[in-house]
Amino acid sequence: MSAEHVAARLIDDYAHGGPDIAADELWALEAHLEVCRDCRARLSAAVAARAPAVTALVDTVWTGLEPRLAATAGLPRRRRRPAWLSAWLTPTTVPWLAMVMSVTLLALLLDLAGPGTGYGSGPGEVPLLLLLAPVLPVLGVAASWSRGLDPAYELTVSTPRAGLPLVLRRTASVLAVVVPVLLAGGRLTGTTAAQWLLPCLALTSATLALGAVIGVTRAAVALVTLWAAVVLAPALATSRTPLVLHTHGLPVWGLILALATGVVIARRGAYAELGAHR
Amino acid sequence: MTDRKEHHVMSAVNAADLAPAPYAWQIRATGLKVRAGRTRMAVDGLDLSLGTGVHGLLGPNGAGKTTLIRALATVLRPAGGTLELLGESVGGQGGHRALRRRIGYLPQEFGYYKRFTVREFVEYMAWLKEVPKADVPAAVQRAIERVGLADRADTRMKALSGGMVRRAGIAQAVVNDPAVLLLDEPTAGLDPAQRVRFRKLLQELGTDTCVVVSTHLVEDVAAACTDVVLFAEGRLVFQGTPDELAAAGGPGHVGDSPLERGYSALLLTPGRTGGAW
Numbered sequence: 001m002s003a004e005h006v007a008a009r010l011i012d013d014y015a016h017g018g019p020d021i022a023a024d025e026l027w028a029l030e031a032h033l034e035v036c037r038d039c040r041a042r043l044s045a046a047v048a049a050r051a052p053a054v055t056a057l058v059d060t061v062w063t064g065l066e067p068r069l070a071a072t073a074g075l076p077r078r079r080r081r082p083a084w085l086s087a088w089l090t091p092t093t094v095p096w097l098a099m100v101m102s103v104t105l106l107a108l109l110l111d112l113a114g115p116g117t118g119y120g121s122g123p124g125e126v127p128l129l130l131l132l133a134p135v136l137p138v139l140g141v142a143a144s145w146s147r148g149l150d151p152a153y154e155l156t157v158s159t160p161r162a163g164l165p166l167v168l169r170r171t172a173s174v175l176a177v178v179v180p181v182l183l184a185g186g187r188l189t190g191t192t193a194a195q196w197l198l199p200c201l202a203l204t205s206a207t208l209a210l211g212a213v214i215g216v217t218r219a220a221v222a223l224v225t226l227w228a229a230v231v232l233a234p235a236l237a238t239s240r241t242p243l244v245l246h247t248h249g250l251p252v253w254g255l256i257l258a259l260a261t262g263v264v265i266a267r268r269g270a271y272a273e274l275g276a277h278r
Numbered sequence: 279m280t281d282r283k284e285h286h287v288m289s290a291v292n293a294a295d296l297a298p299a300p301y302a303w304q305i306r307a308t309g310l311k312v313r314a315g316r317t318r319m320a321v322d323g324l325d326l327s328l329g330t331g332v333h334g335l336l337g338p339n340g341a342g343k344t345t346l347i348r349a350l351a352t353v354l355r356p357a358g359g360t361l362e363l364l365g366e367s368v369g370g371q372g373g374h375r376a377l378r379r380r381i382g383y384l385p386q387e388f389g390y391y392k393r394f395t396v397r398e399f400v401e402y403m404a405w406l407k408e409v410p411k412a413d414v415p416a417a418v419q420r421a422i423e424r425v426g427l428a429d430r431a432d433t434r435m436k437a438l439s440g441g442m443v444r445r446a447g448i449a450q451a452v453v454n455d456p457a458v459l460l461l462d463e464p465t466a467g468l469d470p471a472q473r474v475r476f477r478k479l480l481q482e483l484g485t486d487t488c489v490v491v492s493t494h495l496v497e498d499v500a501a502a503c504t505d506v507v508l509f510a511e512g513r514l515v516f517q518g519t520p521d522e523l524a525a526a527g528g529p530g531h532v533g534d535s536p537l538e539r540g541y542s543a544l545l546l547t548p549g550r551t552g553g554a555w
Contacts, residue, residue: 086402091391130469155450158351158385159406160378271373274353 006039008046015046016056065244083174087171092150096143097177100136104181107132109190126241127189133182134199135227136173138207141267145271149217156276164268171204195245202257203227209263212270283518295510301365303327304458305350310358312342312349312490315452320345322512323359332484334503335492336541342512343492350490351383364457379408382456386463386492388447392436396427399435403450409533410471421453422478440467448476452483465498469550477502496537497549499523 006029014029015022021029030075033039047054107128145167147153156162178199186193203223210219235242242250305328320342333344349361354372361368366377390399392400399417407430409417422431425445435443444467451459465473480502483489493499499520500504506523508516516523520537527539530548 061463083405085402086398091393125373152384152388152391153389154353155383155389155403156406158353158381158383159403160375160408161406162378163375272353273355274348 005036005043008042011039011043011046012050014148015043015051017051039065047113059264069209088169090144090150090152090156090170093140093144093170093174094135096149097140097174099189100139101181103132104136104185108185122178124203126239127191128190129182129185130191130196131232131235131242133186133191133196134203135224136182136215137175137178137200137204138223139221141171141204141207142217143175144170145211146220147215147274151198154274157272163272164264167208167271172207175201175204192252194247198250198253201261202253205257205260209260209267212267216270299365301362303329303362305373305490306362307359310346310349310356310361311358312345312354313357314342314345319357320512321349324509324512324514326507326514326517328488328490328505328507330484330488331504332480332489332491332502333507334499335490335507335509336494336499337509337515338494338545339494341510343509344462346389347383347460347490347492348385350458351381351531352378353383364383372472375408381458382448382451382454382459384451384461384464386466388444390435390443390446393434395432396422396438396441396449397431400450401448401455404453407454409454417453417455421449424452425449426475433510441469441472443467446470448479457487459483459487461489461491463492463494465495472503473498479502479504496533496535496541500535500537510545523546 010021010025010029014026018026033043111127111129122270143149150156154164177199182196182200183193185191186196207216207219209216209225210222213219214222231244244252288406305326307324307326310321310324310326312321322341322342335346337343342456345354349356349368350363352363352368356369363377365379368372368374368377393403398420400421401414404414404418419428420432422428423464425448427442427445427449430442435446438446444464448461448464451461455461465476477498480489480491484502484504491498491503503520506516506518506520507514507522514550516526522542523540524536525540527533527536527541529539531543532540533539535544
């Protein structure tokens with residue numbers, strides 16, 4: 001590391017206990033030894049060769065310690081939870097993700113059970129999965145960044161890592177779990193991803209954007225309620241694909257996504273304060 | 279023999295330790311105003327300077343202690359006045375990332391994940407506090423040993439008693455070796471023996487850290503604090519040593535100890551209105 005190393009004379013003196021090394025020299029020597037492996041090796045050689053008293057002492061301690069070390073069991077280092085997992089998901093998100101999964105599976109089962117047993121019949125029937133797909137990730141996002149659902153919210157929000165990057169990281173992991181399941185379900189029911197993927201992303205970012213103003217939990221509740229009232233209920237009642245899920249509605253969803261992303265970036269400071277956790 | 283791993287050797291003295299502090303006070307507030315909720319001004323025009331040592335933040339319930347501590351932890355934005363922490367001005371939109379790495383905070387309502395073990399919990403907090411990855415295991419072990427939970431390090435949090443949970447909370451607060459340590463009611467739920475040990479830990483931390491402890495127990499202040507900050511209705515009422523607080527009280531004031539009499543003497547000065555409690 002450093003070009004200059006300690007003089008052999010100094011190392012010898014140090015090995016003997018260094019009674020006549022000046023304090024400033026001693027300090028410099030020890031600071032150097034901390035960072036220089038070569039000089040530590042030279043010191044240990046010097047101790048072995050020239051300071052038999054020190055070597056004998058170390059050996060005595062070692063022989064006394066060795067049987068006891070062998071008898072002591074090591075720490076049980078059984079990791080219950082990989083560290084990378086808590087970096088991406090809070091423990092409280094996991095039950096919510098499980099709930100989202102079961103809702104998806106239930107919707108899928110109802111869809112596969114097909115006409116006759118379902119809520120509607122005929123060729124115009126809307127897959128329930130399509131109606132639910134855009135709002136399902138919203139629930140996961142709410143669970144990953146909210147005051148009511150995360151017990152350690154106040155601790156988390158006070159840390160340097162709190163803020164938009166952490167929120168986005170958790171949102172991404174929720175999407176990474178939910179979207180593939182929805183895709184697979186969509187294949188089985190014959191829904192194209194084009195119909196719901198953009199609304200899904202738009203609603204997720206809208207939750208975060210609204211969350212920066214009124215709190216993520218409230219934002220999620222508001223958006224899910226709105227979706228249920230404006231899209232879900234009419235679609236179930238009329239058995240027709242709601243207007244918002246037609247492919248020509250996509251530019252509107254794109255606009256919502258862009259606007260919400262803009263709001264999230266503009267209000268990024270809010271995620272590192274207590275308000276956004278409500 | 280390579281030099282590549284050399285920087286992992288922990289140095290006893292590093293450049294950051296030797297650098298002079300560019301600030302006079304760790305915490306400096308002038309005319310500080312902080313809102314609690316939408317309208318109520320819980321801290322209303324506070325002037326306060328705190329340096330190294332243990333500062334007991336004392337005041338009746340609802341005096342704004344928690345709001346002040348939250349503002350010091352940078353989770354509440356000041357509504358007015360200036361607040362400087364470690365020489366850096368707090369407020370505005372900034373995330374104070376570098377500043378937060380040097381702050382330790384234990385909230386009053388301290389939530390945790392029940393299924394985590396103590397070690398996992400403190401490790402998780404160390405990750406959130408951006409402790410360098412190579413230092414995490416040692417820092418976590420040190421923090422857990424400091425609060426005397428080493429034998430329970432691999433017990434799940436839900437199996438701990440209230441006092442142990444509080445100690446785990448203190449462990450997470452000190453895991454990043456903070457320069458400013460904020461503890462909101464840390465002695466709640468500790469039994470008398472634990473309280474004594476906790477005061478010792480506070481004194482030890484106070485030798486090189488600015489520790490702010492909010493409490494409503496006057497005896498905590500007497501035993502562990504170098505400095506008392508008496509706080510009521512969002513304003514500073516008194517700042518001084520515990521002895522000065524005791525000297526403020528006379529035999530005619532309410533209380534069982536000199537400190538309690540001083541406390542009630544300062545809070546019950548004429549002109550201050552409030553309920554019977």
